[in-house]
Amino acid sequence: MKLSRPVSWFLLAFGVWSWVIWITFVKNLVADGSGLAFDDGLPTAYFWVHLLLAVVSFVLGTVVGAIGLRGLRALRRTS
Template identity: 80%
Template sequence: MKLSRPVSWFLLAFGVWSWFIWITFVKNLWNDASGLAFDDAGEPTAYFWVHLALAATSFLLGTAIGLIGLRGVRALRREVGAAGTAGSPGSTAGKAGSGGSTSGTPGSAGSAG
């Protein structure tokens, strides 16, 4: 499957956003003084564990989505780079008779006796 440039960049931006948002959320959760995340004895509450699991899951999914976007962006850059060099002088890409044979005899490369 080939991703378009806008979709690839969106997915990559989503992954970066996820790192920023969820790491900030966990820091705030850890430093919570409202009594929701930690009880009076300083022990984590169910609220803490549920939100930590939510943050970890969202962080992992955001990372996976960001990696998909990164792969899409890198593939598009390779494609643009390959298209830019295919038509350059001295390139044999797409030319007739450029089957990789150096002997000058058509059909001699890769033929089995």
């Protein structure tokens, strides 16, 4: 199955967006001063659940972006 150029660009852009959003999210989570993420300096369940969410989303976004990149490379080879 061949991806069209717009779909490939969209998937690649989604992968880049995922890197920006989830890395920023983890930085903010680690720097949380509200007491939700850390209790007396120890990570809470809130921290672990949100870190897991961020890591899984980051990995899935990376996979989607890689699919878009492969689609663009395949279109370039056939052109």
